[in-house]
Amino acid sequence: MRPRQSxxxxxxxxxxxxxxxxxxxxxxxRLRRNMERCxxxxxxxxxxxxxxxxxxxxxxxxxxxxxTRLAREHLTAxxxxxxxxxxxxxxxxxxxxxxxxxxxxxxAIAQIDKVLRGFxxxxxxxxKNYASVTLHNLVRESLRQRQEVxxxxxxALLRKLSQKRLVExxxxxxxxxxxxxxxxxxxxxxKALYVPQQATQSQRLSKxxxxxxxxxxxxxxxxxxxxxxxxxxxxxxxxxxxxVCAKSARAYLYPxxxxxxxxxxxxxxxxxxxxxxxxSQTTSLLGDLIEAEEVAQRQAQQxxxxxxxxxxxxxxDAESQQLIQCYYRDGLTQQQMAERTGMKQYTVSRxxxxxxxxxxxxxxxxxxxxxxxxxxSDVLNAMxxxxxEWLKTHYHHPDLVVDQPVTR
Amino acid sequence: MTSHSTLFDxxxxxxxxxxxxxxxxxxxxxxxxxxxxxxxxxxxxxxLQTLLPYLREEVPSAHPVPNLPLFWEFVxxxxxxxxxxxxxxIPTETIDLDEIRIPQEWVDIPNWVADYYLAVQVNPDQAWxxxxxxxxxxxxxxQAQLDRIDRSYCLEGEALLPDLSALWLSxxxxxxxxxxxxxxxxxxxxxxxxxxxxxxxxPTLVMPRLALPFDRWAALISHGGWRQRLAEQRRGLPEQHxxxxxxxxxxxxxxxxxxRVEYQAGFAASRSTEAPESPTAFSRQLTIANQRYELQxxxxxxxxxxxxxELSSLAPTGMVATGVTLRLLTxxxxxxxxxxxxxxxxxxxxxxxxxxxxGEGLVWEVEPTPEAYDREILRF
Numbered sequence: 095m096r097p098r099q100s101x102x103x104x105x106x107x108x109x110x111x112x113x114x115x116x117x118x119x120x121x122x123x124r125l126r127r128n129m130e131r132c133x134x135x136x137x138x139x140x141x142x143x144x145x146x147x148x149x150x151x152x153x154x155x156x157x158x159x160x161x162t163r164l165a166r167e168h169l170t171a172x173x174x175x176x177x178x179x180x181x182x183x184x185x186x187x188x189x190x191x192x193x194x195x196x197x198x199x200x201x202a203i204a205q206i207d208k209v210l211r212g213f214x215x216x217x218x219x220x221x222k223n224y225a226s227v228t229l230h231n232l233v234r235e236s237l238r239q240r241q242e243v244x245x246x247x248x249x250a251l252l253r254k255l256s257q258k259r260l261v262e263x264x265x266x267x268x269x270x271x272x273x274x275x276x277x278x279x280x281x282x283x284x285k286a287l288y289v290p291q292q293a294t295q296s297q298r299l300s301k302x303x304x305x306x307x308x309x310x311x312x313x314x315x316x317x318x319x320x321x322x323x324x325x326x327x328x329x330x331x332x333x334x335x336x337x338v339c340a341k342s343a344r345a346y347l348y349p350x351x352x353x354x355x356x357x358x359x360x361x362x363x364x365x366x367x368x369x370x371x372x373x374s375q376t377t378s379l380l381g382d383l384i385e386a387e388e389v390a391q392r393q394a395q396q397x398x399x400x401x402x403x404x405x406x407x408x409x410x411d412a413e414s415q416q417l418i419q420c421y422y423r424d425g426l427t428q429q430q431m432a433e434r435t436g437m438k439q440y441t442v443s444r445x446x447x448x449x450x451x452x453x454x455x456x457x458x459x460x461x462x463x464x465x466x467x468x469x470x471s472d473v474l475n476a477m478x479x480x481x482x483e484w485l486k487t488h489y490h491h492p493d494l495v496v497d498q499p500v501t502r
Numbered sequence: 503m504t505s506h507s508t509l510f511d512x513x514x515x516x517x518x519x520x521x522x523x524x525x526x527x528x529x530x531x532x533x534x535x536x537x538x539x540x541x542x543x544x545x546x547x548x549x550l551q552t553l554l555p556y557l558r559e560e561v562p563s564a565h566p567v568p569n570l571p572l573f574w575e576f577v578x579x580x581x582x583x584x585x586x587x588x589x590x591x592i593p594t595e596t597i598d599l600d601e602i603r604i605p606q607e608w609v610d611i612p613n614w615v616a617d618y619y620l621a622v623q624v625n626p627d628q629a630w631x632x633x634x635x636x637x638x639x640x641x642x643x644x645q646a647q648l649d650r651i652d653r654s655y656c657l658e659g660e661a662l663l664p665d666l667s668a669l670w671l672s673x674x675x676x677x678x679x680x681x682x683x684x685x686x687x688x689x690x691x692x693x694x695x696x697x698x699x700x701x702x703x704x705p706t707l708v709m710p711r712l713a714l715p716f717d718r719w720a721a722l723i724s725h726g727g728w729r730q731r732l733a734e735q736r737r738g739l740p741e742q743h744x745x746x747x748x749x750x751x752x753x754x755x756x757x758x759x760x761x762r763v764e765y766q767a768g769f770a771a772s773r774s775t776e777a778p779e780s781p782t783a784f785s786r787q788l789t790i791a792n793q794r795y796e797l798q799x800x801x802x803x804x805x806x807x808x809x810x811x812e813l814s815s816l817a818p819t820g821m822v823a824t825g826v827t828l829r830l831l832t833x834x835x836x837x838x839x840x841x842x843x844x845x846x847x848x849x850x851x852x853x854x855x856x857x858x859x860x861g862e863g864l865v866w867e868v869e870p871t872p873e874a875y876d877r878e879i880l881r882f
Contacts, residue, residue, distance in 0.1 A: 289537045
């Protein structure tokens with residue numbers, strides 16, 4: 095497969111899979127027209143400029159749903175290669191044949207909103223690198239969750255769901271709000287009364303015994319009086335409701351891996367295009383002025399951060415430097431690092447964390463002195479994400495192979 | 503570490519649960535009142551004992567708050583304290599981290615409030631715990647929604663700050679107010695508390711924390727002595743803190759801080775006109791401003807039920823330092839005439855004598871507050 099050439103392609107084309115091979119770049123006509131329109135109004139800028147631009151549009155204008163959605167779709171097109179490489183690397187490093195490359199690619203794409211919410215366009219360096227780093231973690235986390243869901247019986251799964259996810263699962267199957275309220279109360283009563291009776295069998299709970307159902311029903315009928323509008327229920331109702339909860343949750347945890355997040359070509363109507371023309375004009379004209387100035391400032395700041403961090407790394411002891419290199423340059427896991435250095439994994443993890451903390455502290459001191467930014471916990475946390483991106487980029491971490499063209 | 507370790511975000515703290523301590527945690531949890539509180543105690547104990555060594559690497563003086571396991575009879579969460587700081591560990595068994603639910607008690611009861619809340623996934627089957635992230639009390643009050651049905655603050659998983667380095671560094675920089683203001687619950691009288699303990703002490707009541715308005719529950723449970731009594735009641739245990747019974751049948755199993763001693767009357771004789779009837783006293787050790795002290799309780803007169811509380815230094819030739827105050831309060835924390843003795847200059851001991859109604863409860867306190875102090879009701 096050929097690499098994408100033009101800016102229009104970068105922000106408007108999507109990978110198409112045929113079985114497990116990527117087949118083609120498919121251009122979304124709506125995104126293409128929008129991109130072309132914007133490019134015509136703007137002086138030459140690199141793709142990094144446009145990524146930042148769309149992220150700002152996505153973030154700035156929550157009142158304009160259309161524009162937000164469009165910006166999101168441009169950025170989804172932009173991160174096709176990172177998603178592909180995350181999928182590729184994950185497929186090769188986990189000997190799981192359960193998920194195809196296309197499945198894993200969808201799993202990555204499905205995380206786009208988390209990437210958008212996580213990227214800090216004030217401090218972050220490069221959207222694509224950030225997306226790469228984050229998607230690797232998010233896809234690993236989805237896989238971990240899926241593995242655990244696989245192991246769990248339905249009754250165990252019910253105990254291992256957050257209420258938020260249960261409610262979303264029940265909403266997804268189309269239940270009404272009052273029904274959901276009853277189910278959630280039934281589920282709370284189930285969790286309070288049906289607990290594992292062995293220290294390490296929480297994933298393999300079998301169906302509760304009739305006495306337990308009786309107790310759940312009794313508790314439900316007592317507790318429902320504290321909320322308005324909840325109907326009385328028998329044990330049969332409760333068994334049925336909880337079965338629905340488990341089934342919906344499992345289905346929700348395994349969303350069908352169809353391209354839910356990629357825009358479908360050919361959807362645009364005439365009306366839609368008119369809206370689009372109007373909104374995109376105002377964005378790019380206003381945007382240019384602000385962003386050109388910002389780009390210069392941002393570059394200067396990023397260089398300073400680089401200098402500060404290089405100095406800080408040089409001051410670390412030899413062992414810490416070596417750990418950082420193993421981790422960020424060689425892309426070793428902490429387990430592999432333990433094998434290589436002969437230390438325990440916990441020790442590796444602690445020393446690596448401490449080395450990284452030293453760098454974070456240096457960065458915080460610099461930003462306090464130069465940018466007058468108080469290092470509160472949330473500022474430090476945002477800085478930590480910037481540091482992670484910088485380290486992976488600086489050391490060319492193997493996860494960041496995003497500039498290679500996608501091949502078959 | 504299991505094969506799953508490759509699936510974790512490497513910047514997050516993930517620790518293996520030690521097999522021996524897992525077995526021990528399971529056994530200890532069996533003494534709790536209901537299957538629900540047994541499981542809650544088990545998860546909290548796993549979480550605490552796995553994370554405590556890590557926390558102590560950062561802060562060597564970090565320790566679980568006194569009588570922590572009692573909290574698990576009612577509520578999820580394990581508080582660890584050092585100096586004037588506190589962390590509450592919130593274990594969760596959920597596979598997903600879409601939201602984290604923090605019981606309202608840890609957020610809205612003034613003496614339960616912590617600086618930081620750590621969301622911790624606990625997987626007993628695969629023997630790991632993972633710190634998903636943290637928030638400060640102030641952030642929690644601002645960002646989380648209070649669910650009034652299960653009385654917990656619900657925080658979006660994405661609002662957690664994943665990097666614990668941010669916690670330790672913000673401590674070093676002392677850069678923020680971690681705690682928001684919270685209101686003190688309306689105080690309960692002793693009879694009200696007794697009634698509530700009677701009602702909520704029934705272990706067939708599955709969710710005692712939801713069985714009365716939060717303000718009343720908070721007032722009950724924020725008092726260490728009432729919390730203790732309620733937990734004992736739910737476990738079907740008789741009164742554990744009655745020195746009169748200790749005299750007859752020995753110190754009860756749950757009053758482990760107390761021991762039986764021979765009362766040394768030497769110094770006191772010069773100040774006191776009454777000699778104790780029985781030479782038996784009950785004693786517990788206290789650390790006050792880094793000095794070791796001993797608090798003794800002894801019966802002066804059985805017929806009139808007069809008891810003495812006496813505080814002395816355990817240092818050889820030690821004196822009670824200037825400013826130290828021994829104070830007795832009624833069960834519902836009201837002062838009464840002659841309830842305290844203060845060292846205006848270094849003295850050999852402080853004491854308060856008090857005549858009690860049968861069955862009356864007393865709370866002792868000392869200023870400055872001793873280390874690991876938890877209010878305790880002694881019943882006479």
